Amino acid sequence: MTGNPAITADVVLAALAGLIDPDLQKDYVAAKAAKNLRIDGASVALDIELPFPAQSRHGAIRAAVRERIAAIAGVSDVEIGVSTKIIAHTVQHGLKPLPGVKNIVAVASGKGGVGKSATAVNLALALASEGARVGLLDADIYGPSLPQMLGLAGSQPESVDGQSMEPLEAFGVQVMSIGFLIEPDAPMVWRGPMVTQALDQLLRQTRWHELDYLVVDMPPGTGDIQLTLAQKFPVTGAVIVTTPQDIALLDARKGLKMFEKVGIPILGLVENMSIHICSNCGHAEHIFGEGGGGRMAADFDVELLGSLPLDRSIRELADAGRPTVVGAPDSKAAAIYCEIARRVAVKVGERAKDMSSRFPNIVVQNT
Numbered sequence: 001m002t003g004n005p006a007i008t009a010d011v012v013l014a015a016l017a018g019l020i021d022p023d024l025q026k027d028y029v030a031a032k033a034a035k036n037l038r039i040d041g042a043s044v045a046l047d048i049e050l051p052f053p054a055q056s057r058h059g060a061i062r063a064a065v066r067e068r069i070a071a072i073a074g075v076s077d078v079e080i081g082v083s084t085k086i087i088a089h090t091v092q093h094g095l096k097p098l099p100g101v102k103n104i105v106a107v108a109s110g111k112g113g114v115g116k117s118a119t120a121v122n123l124a125l126a127l128a129s130e131g132a133r134v135g136l137l138d139a140d141i142y143g144p145s146l147p148q149m150l151g152l153a154g155s156q157p158e159s160v161d162g163q164s165m166e167p168l169e170a171f172g173v174q175v176m177s178i179g180f181l182i183e184p185d186a187p188m189v190w191r192g193p194m195v196t197q198a199l200d201q202l203l204r205q206t207r208w209h210e211l212d213y214l215v216v217d218m219p220p221g222t223g224d225i226q227l228t229l230a231q232k233f234p235v236t237g238a239v240i241v242t243t244p245q246d247i248a249l250l251d252a253r254k255g256l257k258m259f260e261k262v263g264i265p266i267l268g269l270v271e272n273m274s275i276h277i278c279s280n281c282g283h284a285e286h287i288f289g290e291g292g293g294g295r296m297a298a299d300f301d302v303e304l305l306g307s308l309p310l311d312r313s314i315r316e317l318a319d320a321g322r323p324t325v326v327g328a329p330d331s332k333a334a335a336i337y338c339e340i341a342r343r344v345a346v347k348v349g350e351r352a353k354d355m356s357s358r359f360p361n362i363v364v365q366n367t
């Protein structure tokens with residue numbers, strides 16, 4: 001084998017500097033995603049290990065990294081592997097993570113009807129479509145809508161051992177809902193402690209199967225039930241959904257403060273129904289006022305993860321049990337949900353404890 005002293009780890013590193021990943025917003029070396037550099041004569045092999053699911057982007061990442069390395073003088077052969085490794089994260093003080101669940105993402109809102117469930121379900125489906133193992137827990141005691149949105153209305157979970165429950169499955173996502181266990185028309189007269197106890201059981205007695213993310217659709221509001229749940233569920237981070245109306249924004253502020261109070265990081269804000277697009281003429285109108293979500297995100301120093309239009313097809317597809325991400329995967333709204341999901345997963349990935357040094361396992365055989 002002919003040696004090529006010019007090809008060193010530093011040369012490869014320099015070649016990758018400036019290749020900014022659009023999701024990580026950093027290059028792969030700075031993001032500690034570049035691993036296992038092997039240099040063998042004129043051959044260079046490298047693995048990119050992403051801390052978030054992005055199956056749809058693997059090909060493009062492989063091509064971009066290969067192009068950079070192939071341009072190094074003397075390199076004749078390049079092999080790039082791209083994979084995802086989702087890491088379990090710390091949860092708020094005093095709680096243990098849930099067995100079989102790496103990360104819990106709570107989706108919350110200051111008040112009802114802002115599109116929290118639609119956001120939670122599409123977020124879960126988008127994470128799954130990128131290759132993650134995802135569960136969805138409908139903790140919305142006042143209006144459990146996930147069975148309907150996922151075409152599972154009337155289904156009931158089974159129990160193998162009489163103690164735990166098997167989650168149901170829809171579109172590759174493991175699903176559990178308070179709605180599977182109560183009559184659809186039963187009045188919600190449960191008192192707070194009963195509600196929190198029931199939801200705690202639902203979370204812990206469901207046999208979640210090796211989840212990267214469990215998305216929890218929280219009950220709307222910021223009262224005692226929500227506070228207790230936020231304190232009891234071992235949550236990695238929270239996504240707050242709001243509409244641009246001032247009053248909803250005021251409520252959303254309370255939601256943000258509640259999570260801050262119990263030490264749960266806010267992953268970001270989703271502004272829903274931000275703009276109405278007329279289905280006849282295509283005219284876009286900010287019926288609830290413009291830019292409120294962005295201002296609030298700036299005020300609280302959190303990220304605006306995305307803004308969804310008021311779009312009739314979002315409601316129709318949810319009502320029909322095929323939410324936008326699976327019902328209209330090529331739509332603009334689906335693309336926005338997928339972008340939001342990626343931002344959430346990147347935010348969760350950024351909290352990685354894995355502070356491995358740059359290029360672990362470097363093997364250079366230039367002899």
Ligand SMILES: Nc1ncnc2c1ncn2[C@@H]1O[C@H](COP(=O)(O)OP(=O)(O)OP(=O)(O)O)[C@@H](O)[C@H]1O
Pocket residue numbers: 109111112113114115116117118119140143144145219220272273308309310311312313314315316318319
């Ligand atoms: N961007 C949107 N465009 C059009 N319809 C939407 C949009 N987002 C949600 N919807 C619809 O609005 C209704 C309320 O949404 P959803 O159930 O998600 O709200 P929620 O905040 O979870 O409410 P609650 O907390 O009361 O259950 C649903 O019919 C849903 O399909």
